[in-house]
Amino acid sequence: MSADRVFFYVQHLLGIGHLRRALTLARGLAAAGLDVTLISGGMPIPDLELGRARLVQLPAVRATDMSFSQLIDARGRAVDEAWRARRLEALLAAWHDAAPQLLLFELFPFGRWGMRFELLPLLEAADAVRPRPIIACSVRDILVAKTKPERYDQMVDLAERYFDHVLVHGDPTLISFYDTLPQARRIADRVHHTGYVVDSGGQRGAPGDDGWDEVLVSAGGGRVGQRLLETAIAARPLTSLAGHVWRVLVGYHAPQADLETLAGAAPEGTLVERARGDFPSLLMNCRLSISQGGYNTMMEALRAGCRVVVSPYAGAEETEQTLRAERLAARGALEIVAEHDLSAASLAAAVERALARPVVAAPRLDTDGVAASVRLIGGWLARRQG
Secondary structure: OOOOEEEEEEOOOOOOHHHHHHHHHHHHHHHOOOEEEEEEOOOOOOOOOOOOOEEEEOOOEEEOOOOOOOEEEOOOOEOOHHHHHHHHHHHHHHHHHHOOOEEEEEOOOOOOHHHHHHHHHHHHHHHHOOOOOEEEEEEEOOOOOOOOOHHHHHHHHHHHHHOOEEEEEOOOOOOOHHHHOHHHHHHHHHEEEOOOOOOOOOOOOOOOOOOOOOEEEEOOOOOOOHHHHHHHHHHHHHOOOOOOOEEEEEOOOOOHHHHHHHHHHOOOOEEEEEOOOOHHHHHHHOOEEEEOOOHHHHHHHHHHOOEEEEOOOOOOOOOHHHHHHHHHHHOOOOEEOOHHHOOHHHHHHHHHHHHHOOOOOOOOOOOOHHHHHHHHHHHHHHHHHO
16 A cells, blocks of 8 residues: 655745754654655755655745745745746646645745745645545744734634644643634644654764864854854853854855854854754754754754753744743743843853753653654544545
8 A cells, every 4th residue: 555645835934944844744754654745945955854755846935034025036036926827836736746645834824925826726726636635734833923913813714714734833831822823722623732843863972073062053044143143252252161162053045255254253163164954963962052042943952951042033023932932941941142132241141041050951841743743644644544
């Protein structure tokens, strides 16, 4: 009997957090015996670890800033109707080739509204198939606050119309999906909190390995975070870890000029390089992690058992990183420096506070999100066959 087929759509626009979480899930689903096609619409990332899953790369698109108001293609040109038509054609062709039993959207309909030109036709195509595939959403624990209150009801209307299930990758004892989207109680029978999705592929090394006993400074894989990286370099001599190697990772999509500026300001003992695919292993080896506190970095750092300092990004409408960091800080898991308070002195002080307290690894959190998602999806597919 052939394996059930899963068609998993993900679109990253600035950072790569959405793609990394989708990859972790795709690997887990494929390892469980499902035939997984991962559809990525963001800028290509080198050396992706797919496991047994397959990747289909759509014509790439990214946002120019955190407002997500303008999308540009791989050549830096604003996307137009002709581009959208080509992209929709490529997506629907991949959908028909896969002929899946389950269609999984990362974030949509709770975000990625700028991609409705292709996602609504894909939903209509799936809804018209007989037997109809299962339609589900994979979404992180926290939604970003919207400036248009009516958007919340529109999100839930779409979920109610098309979606059979919503996988919420979080632990409701820390924060519930309903805390940032109360309207989702209308579809509470379809909402499943899975626990946090954590990449468990990292391996602890030994003295001499990259990351060992270092301070690991990162700002995700995207174009945001230069200020934090610069501040960390300036904070190093003010800390008791000044004699340790500080490894500063610049996002895949950050301009080369940003990397060169950081490298030029880096004293001996500070390494500046591009984001790396072995980031979970670097976290397993490091003494302390400094980051913006994105979902993946936060959960992997807690799993790794390193000390954690975060300065959450709070520009545009962003509230997600701050809210999660505050909840985790209340459990003693990390130290926070608010973005508006970020300076070399405040960051160094946070490093010292983190060093003075015991490590709290994954503090009473459900981090079994991959296994739970695999169990749920496997059960839905089995019942569909039965």
